[in-house]
Amino acid sequence: MALVRVISSDGAAFLVSQRLAKRSGKLKTEIETFRKSSDNSEAQPEIRIVTIRAEILRLVLQWLQQHQNDPVLPANQNEQDGRGDAEMGQSQWDRDFLAPMDLGIVMELILAANHLEVKGLLDITCKLVESKITGRTVDEIRTAFKLKSDFKGNEEEQTRLENRWCVEN
Amino acid sequence: MDNQLLNKVTSWMPWTKNGRRSSLDTRLLEEQPNLLLSLIHPDITDVVLNYLDPKSLLSLRLVCKTTKSWVDQIKHLSRLRIILHTGIGNKKMKKVLKSKTHWCNFTLGYEKIPKEEHLVEFSQKFGNTVRVLEVGSVIGGHAVFNLLGSCSCIDSVSFQGINFAKMSSQSNNDMEVFVENLSTIKSLSIGNILFAQETELEHFKMLVFKCTTLRTLKLPFLNFTSTFDKDERNRILQQHVVNPLIDYLQTRHGSGSNLRYLTLELLNPLQCVVFIDLAIVCYKTQTIIHNVHQSFIKNLEPYQENVLETIGTLDGINEFVQLSRLNKVECISLWVSSATLLAERNLKNPRLPILKSLNLYLDSVEGDTGKIITLLRTILQMERPTVTSLKISYSRRGVGSADLVRAVDIANNFQYLRRLDLYQWDAFDDEFLRLWNGTGMSRIEDLSLILCSNLTDHGLIGSDGAHPVILKLCSK
Numbered sequence: 001m002a003l004v005r006v007i008s009s010d011g012a013a014f015l016v017s018q019r020l021a022k023r024s025g026k027l028k029t030e031i032e033t034f035r036k037s038s039d040n041s042e043a044q045p046e047i048r049i050v051t052i053r054a055e056i057l058r059l060v061l062q063w064l065q066q067h068q069n070d071p072v073l074p075a076n077q078n079e080q081d082g083r084g085d086a087e088m089g090q091s092q093w094d095r096d097f098l099a100p101m102d103l104g105i106v107m108e109l110i111l112a113a114n115h116l117e118v119k120g121l122l123d124i125t126c127k128l129v130e131s132k133i134t135g136r137t138v139d140e141i142r143t144a145f146k147l148k149s150d151f152k153g154n155e156e157e158q159t160r161l162e163n164r165w166c167v168e169n
Numbered sequence: 170m171d172n173q174l175l176n177k178v179t180s181w182m183p184w185t186k187n188g189r190r191s192s193l194d195t196r197l198l199e200e201q202p203n204l205l206l207s208l209i210h211p212d213i214t215d216v217v218l219n220y221l222d223p224k225s226l227l228s229l230r231l232v233c234k235t236t237k238s239w240v241d242q243i244k245h246l247s248r249l250r251i252i253l254h255t256g257i258g259n260k261k262m263k264k265v266l267k268s269k270t271h272w273c274n275f276t277l278g279y280e281k282i283p284k285e286e287h288l289v290e291f292s293q294k295f296g297n298t299v300r301v302l303e304v305g306s307v308i309g310g311h312a313v314f315n316l317l318g319s320c321s322c323i324d325s326v327s328f329q330g331i332n333f334a335k336m337s338s339q340s341n342n343d344m345e346v347f348v349e350n351l352s353t354i355k356s357l358s359i360g361n362i363l364f365a366q367e368t369e370l371e372h373f374k375m376l377v378f379k380c381t382t383l384r385t386l387k388l389p390f391l392n393f394t395s396t397f398d399k400d401e402r403n404r405i406l407q408q409h410v411v412n413p414l415i416d417y418l419q420t421r422h423g424s425g426s427n428l429r430y431l432t433l434e435l436l437n438p439l440q441c442v443v444f445i446d447l448a449i450v451c452y453k454t455q456t457i458i459h460n461v462h463q464s465f466i467k468n469l470e471p472y473q474e475n476v477l478e479t480i481g482t483l484d485g486i487n488e489f490v491q492l493s494r495l496n497k498v499e500c501i502s503l504w505v506s507s508a509t510l511l512a513e514r515n516l517k518n519p520r521l522p523i524l525k526s527l528n529l530y531l532d533s534v535e536g537d538t539g540k541i542i543t544l545l546r547t548i549l550q551m552e553r554p555t556v557t558s559l560k561i562s563y564s565r566r567g568v569g570s571a572d573l574v575r576a577v578d579i580a581n582n583f584q585y586l587r588r589l590d591l592y593q594w595d596a597f598d599d600e601f602l603r604l605w606n607g608t609g610m611s612r613i614e615d616l617s618l619i620l621c622s623n624l625t626d627h628g629l630i631g632s633d634g635a636h637p638v639i640l641k642l643c644s645k
Contacts, residue, residue, distance in 0.1 A: 130220040138231045
């Protein structure tokens with residue numbers, strides 16, 4: 001089995017099969033670039049991901065491992081709606097996978113999925129953040145994300161008035 | 170995202186460098202709750218905001234200054250539409266004109282467009298920011314052309330109608346500025362076209378050929394006066410709409426940039442031969458055609474069957490349609506009475522791999538229902554994980570048996586439904602209870618049950634009043 005070494009920003013190395021790594025668009029490109037530039041067809045590619053720390057990279061690889069036999073999700077064809085196909089790809093395993101994560105980790109995972117071009121993972125993580133916003137009141141969103149209002153004077157009221165323009169007709 | 174940018178991102182998140190988040194990092198986040206937001210790179214917020222509906226975007230504008238600033242960018246504001254018309258019109262217009270936000274998605278007028286003086290001010294204020302503009306009245310006058318002429322960054326334009334007779338009387342300069350700004354739009358929709366002389370329809374060709382970057386185009390309804398008989402209408406439609414469109418598609422194809430979606434106007438039905446000519450070109454240019462009526466697809470020769478692979482929305486089915494070839498169909502409406510026309514080859518391999526919306530009409534049928542059952546089984550007894558909207562309508566004068574559609578098929582095979590619409594389905598409570606217990610029902614966001622006369626409270630609640638079965642739909 002052909003392998004590839006993927007190294008995180010803090011130096012941790014992960015040895016994974018190239019077949020698995022190629023589920024990431026970014027790693028696939030890196031492996032193919034390595035192959036083209038390498039004289040030795042047996043050489044093992046080494047890819048350094050300088051922006052993703054080990055804890056996050058491990059989570060990405062864990063997700064890829066679980067989904068290695070999934071069909072590749074089609075690109076979203078609806079141009080009016082940038083939303084992905086998270087519902088289609090989300091399984092109970094995904095829900096259990098995301099459940100213990102705090103928001104900071106989820107955000108880092110979104111960044112990693114975006115960088116490594118792992119569409120399915122990007123979809124489910126964004127969907128998780130979306131689920132903490134959609135259908136909630138402003139106060140509920142503040143609570144969910146531990147945020148405080150920092151509007152001054154009548155800024156909030158002015159914004160509320162502007163929002164009304166978008167819903168009335 | 171390039172590496173330089175990523176390095177910048179991670180420099181904002183100190184714990185990403187040393188691989189662990191320290192207690193200090195965590196305490197910092199707890200003490201300054203909004204800090205995390207400032208650590209999030211715009212690329213991430215953009216991705217997340219793309220998942221949100223407009224209502225949620227509006228809520229985010231009210232959370233704090235940072236989340237408001239995320240939303241108040243052109244790419245997200247372009248999904249927040251402001252409607253300005255005469256009813257509540259001018260007061261609202263004045264307020265909007267004073268806003269400091271760069272609003273960029275507007276619908277102007279339904280009966281009358283706002284006063285000309287306001288349109289001039291509107292052009293000055295929002296001309297450089299408007300990305301999406303819907304003009305909800307028939308245009309042709311000087312003021313609207315001036316407005317469109319000032320919208321230099323517009324992406325999407327939708328007209329309720331264009332009066333070509335009036336356009337002919339515009340000064341050349343107005344017209345030139347107007348069409349010049351159309352040269353970079355991505356979406357053009359024209360509701361209907363008013364014209365007095367056939368020659369005025371040349372404007373349609375001119376308009377479309379100016380739009381060299383279009384990705385979606387909705388064809389207009391040609392408002393024929395009663396002086397045109399059916400043959401004349403067909404000739405004019407072909408000569409002034411379809412033929413120029415074919416030329417346009419081929420020209421774009423030659424330049425390497427294709428129109429991706431074409432929506433037909435069902436009120437101007439195309440003759441089969443005309444539709445097939447158009448669809449053959451669409452197949453070559455990989456353009457998906459929406460609003461295709463089954464009556465357009467007749468006498469299809471085997472070498473022309475590729476055209477089935479261009480259809481995005483199909484209204485009805487006939488003996489020339491093969492489900493196996495409908496691999497681009499996102500929305501299909503089927504009347505079960507048409508089952509009598511169908512043979513085995515029509516229903517073979519009915520994958521419909523990207524189908525999102527399915528409408529089944531159980532209309533009037535006489536005689537044997539065997540073929541209807543075959544059609545329904547073909548459609549319903551196969552896993553349809555891509556379908557998010559299902560509508561089933563029984564006709565009172567049509568087939569009467571509720572058994573034709575089985576709850577177990579919907580519950581088991583449509584696992585990702587978000588919208589379910591059942592009209593005059595005469596199933597009894599037990600069937601409904603089977604439905605609510607389906608694996609995919611927890612994703613339902615929009616449920617419509619109309620005139621389901623055998624449904625009682627029991628079919629919604631079940632046997633345990635303390636735990637109504639219907640509430641499973643809210644458990645996600």
